[in-house]
Amino acid sequence: MIALGLFLSTIGLYSQSYKVIVNKGNQSTSITSKEVSSYFLKKKTKWGNGQKVSPVELKANSSVRVDFSKGVHKKSVGAVKSYWQQAIFSGKGTPPVEKKSDIEIIEYVKSHSGAIGYVSSGCDVSEVKVIKIIE
Amino acid sequence: MKKTKLLVFALMQMVIGNVVLAQQEWEPQTHITGYLVTEMEWVGLDNLKKDFGMGLGEAGFLASYKPLEKVEFKGTFVYKPGVLNIHEVIVEAYGMYKMDKAFNFGAGRFLTPLSPVNLYFYAPLNHSATTPLLVSHHAFFPQSLSGFQVNGVLGDVKSFEYNLTFGNYLNVHHRPSGVLNFHGLEESRIIFGDQFDLSGNVEDAIDFPLGGTFRLAYNHNNWLTMGYNMFLGNSILTTYENFNIKYVDSYRKSFGTDIHVSVSDFKFNAEYWFGEASSKEHSPELSEEYEGYYAELIYSKGKVTPFLKYDYINDIKLDAFRQDLTEKDNELSAFTMGMSYRPFFELMTKLEYKRYFHNQVDFDNVLLSFVFSF
Numbered sequence: 001m002i003a004l005g006l007f008l009s010t011i012g013l014y015s016q017s018y019k020v021i022v023n024k025g026n027q028s029t030s031i032t033s034k035e036v037s038s039y040f041l042k043k044k045t046k047w048g049n050g051q052k053v054s055p056v057e058l059k060a061n062s063s064v065r066v067d068f069s070k071g072v073h074k075k076s077v078g079a080v081k082s083y084w085q086q087a088i089f090s091g092k093g094t095p096p097v098e099k100k101s102d103i104e105i106i107e108y109v110k111s112h113s114g115a116i117g118y119v120s121s122g123c124d125v126s127e128v129k130v131i132k133i134i135e
Numbered sequence: 136m137k138k139t140k141l142l143v144f145a146l147m148q149m150v151i152g153n154v155v156l157a158q159q160e161w162e163p164q165t166h167i168t169g170y171l172v173t174e175m176e177w178v179g180l181d182n183l184k185k186d187f188g189m190g191l192g193e194a195g196f197l198a199s200y201k202p203l204e205k206v207e208f209k210g211t212f213v214y215k216p217g218v219l220n221i222h223e224v225i226v227e228a229y230g231m232y233k234m235d236k237a238f239n240f241g242a243g244r245f246l247t248p249l250s251p252v253n254l255y256f257y258a259p260l261n262h263s264a265t266t267p268l269l270v271s272h273h274a275f276f277p278q279s280l281s282g283f284q285v286n287g288v289l290g291d292v293k294s295f296e297y298n299l300t301f302g303n304y305l306n307v308h309h310r311p312s313g314v315l316n317f318h319g320l321e322e323s324r325i326i327f328g329d330q331f332d333l334s335g336n337v338e339d340a341i342d343f344p345l346g347g348t349f350r351l352a353y354n355h356n357n358w359l360t361m362g363y364n365m366f367l368g369n370s371i372l373t374t375y376e377n378f379n380i381k382y383v384d385s386y387r388k389s390f391g392t393d394i395h396v397s398v399s400d401f402k403f404n405a406e407y408w409f410g411e412a413s414s415k416e417h418s419p420e421l422s423e424e425y426e427g428y429y430a431e432l433i434y435s436k437g438k439v440t441p442f443l444k445y446d447y448i449n450d451i452k453l454d455a456f457r458q459d460l461t462e463k464d465n466e467l468s469a470f471t472m473g474m475s476y477r478p479f480f481e482l483m484t485k486l487e488y489k490r491y492f493h494n495q496v497d498f499d500n501v502l503l504s505f506v507f508s509f
Contacts, residue, residue, distance in 0.1 A: 045236075054160065078480035082259070085168060085480075085508065089197060089257045091209065091231075094166055112160045 017067045018118045021109050021128040030132035037072050039116050041083065042093050047114060055096035056108045056117040064102075064120045072133075161204045169196040172258045174504035176315050180496065188314040191216065192504060193258050205233045211246070213256070217312035217320050222305055226256070226279055237287040244281040248298045249350055249364040250393040252406055253278065262440045262475040264485040264502040267406075267429040268448040268467065271312075271319035274425050275389035275410045276348060276366035277304035278321045296362075298350045303343035307370065307387065317500075342382070344369035358398065364391040370412050372421045383421055387412040405430040425450040441474040463494040473502075481508055 020036060022028065027049065038044040040055045047053055058065040060077050069077045084095040099105045102119040109115040109128045119125065172192035179186065192215070199209040211227040218224060229243025246253055255266045256278070265271065282302015289295045312320030346368020354360045370387035373380060389410030396403045407428040414421040427448035434441050447468040473487025482505065489500040 076479075078477070081480040082477065086260050088166055088168060088199065089211070089260055090251075090254050094164060094199065094201065094207075097162060097164065114160075 016071060017121055018064050019121055019125060019130050020118045020133055021125055022116050022131050023109055023113050024129050025113050026129060028131060030134050032134050033072050036133060040096060051114045054112045054115045056099055056105055056115055057096050059098050059100055068118050164201045166199045170259050170506055170508045172504055172506050174314055174502060177501045178315055178317050179499040183315060183317060190314040192314060195257060207231045215312055215320055217310060237289050239286050241284040244279055245284050245300055247276050247278060247280050247348055248300060249276055249348055250362050250391060250406060258506050259483060259508050262433060262442055263473060264487050264504040265318060268446040269406060269408060269427045269429055272309050272448050272450060274307050274450050275408045277307045280304050280346060292356050294354045296352045296354060301347040303345050342371060344371060360395040362393045372412055372414055374421055383414045383417045385412050385414045400434055400436040402433045402435060438478055439474060439476050444471040466494060468492045
């Protein structure tokens with residue numbers, strides 16, 4: 001069972017509680033989990049074509065954000081907030097824009113060409129593009 | 136000619152279009168954060184008024200606003216016991232124009248950006264309950280400078296970071312602080328001309344010396360950072376004449392170097408500073424020299440962060456050591472072992488044991504602090 005789980009996780013078929021989405025104009029089809037983390041922590045600020053990345057995420061009390069943080073950053077939401085606290089005080093950066101709901105995230109991603117966000121897996125994502133995450 | 140005009144027009148449309156598009160996509164951002172520190176402390180030193188105390192150790196508040204993608208306003212206010220004037224509470228208050236990663240320009244009041252040493256100043260960023268002696272007792276550079284700043288980062292994986300700040304500041308000194316009035320705190324004392332006139336009958340203007348800082352650091356793929364720092368400025372030295380305190384114009388220059396290595400879950404930080412202040416025209420010439428360093432090893436994985444630290448400074452001026460001072464009595468070193476525990480973002484607890492080494496007496500210090508962040 002463990003081996004099967006590992007296998008499914010490796011090939012990206014393991015069911016997640018979230019989907020990572022980008023603007024429909026974004027040419028990327030898949031990115032690594034590490035790259036997603038770098039975009040959300042603003043360690044990488046540009047897409048492959050040079051366009052600026054605009055990450056957007058759900059409020060800290062969202063259960064989807066808890067899963068996203070564990071799955072992508074491998075850290076708790078609190079640890080990521082500590083990271084941003086350090087960045088804000090040191091003047092090195094500010095955290096991504098936060099939205100209250102999946103609908104607001106989708107609206108943001110639709111209207112921002114370089115946006116990347118995540119929504120719950122059951123959300124209607126027909127107006128944006130779901131991007132495949134490779135572990 | 137017509138073709139050239141058309142080409143220029145098309146290029147201008149492209150540039151303006153991009154700027155407008157970027158602006159349309161931007162949503163103004165506001166960030167508010169802050170913290171409160173309550174601490175308990177015991178010091179095994181006989182000549183303090185009391186050896187155990189507890190109370191508010193620090194209160195900090197930060198607000199930033201980005202109305203445009205490239206413009207940021209930021210204010211940071213920190214209260215610590217022993218703070219005497221509003222100048223010390225306003226740590227940062229500036230506006231910054233971020234042209235791009237390589238060039239930012241700001242005006243206002245800045246936390247002096249010399250290596251990470253000054254960032255220990257903010258309690259939630261510091262795994263220890265105390266700042267390095269370099270920070271709490273330093274006379275190397277002022278805590279904040281008011282004026283102008285340019286900074287930027289060149290490169291990506293291998294990058295150079297620079298920062299140049301120039302402006303005025305208040306006198307660089309330090310005085311006792313903390314719940315037992317035992318630790319150090321930078322003192323930004325307002326000096327009126329060449330006399331500290333307690334009667335309030337002030338004829339001379341407030342003295343704000345000018346100074347400038349420069350930092351250049353090399354970062355290698357986020358695991359190694361090496362920095363070089365300097366501060367140069369006008370300054371003020373204190374002497375006694377006819378039983379009165381007299382402030383004498385002087386200059387101050389300090390140099391520091393730092394190294395930071397992150398390997399796996401371990402982090403090693405070390406800094407070394409030396410500096411001097413000398414009178415320009417006073418006879419006999421007045422001068423002070425300073426030297427300080429620290430090294431620490433931190434293991435950071437999960438919620439618990441244990442650490443070891445060694446501190447040294449040769450410019451202590453705490454009342455506890457004021458009797459029969461000799462040159463050796465200016466030296467203070469400390470070995471610290473401790474840990475911080477942050478079960479969730481809002482709460483951080485710190486427990487540490489320090490052993491101080493001084494020419495007159497060695498003694499112990501235990502601190503327990505609670506940092507609440509929002």
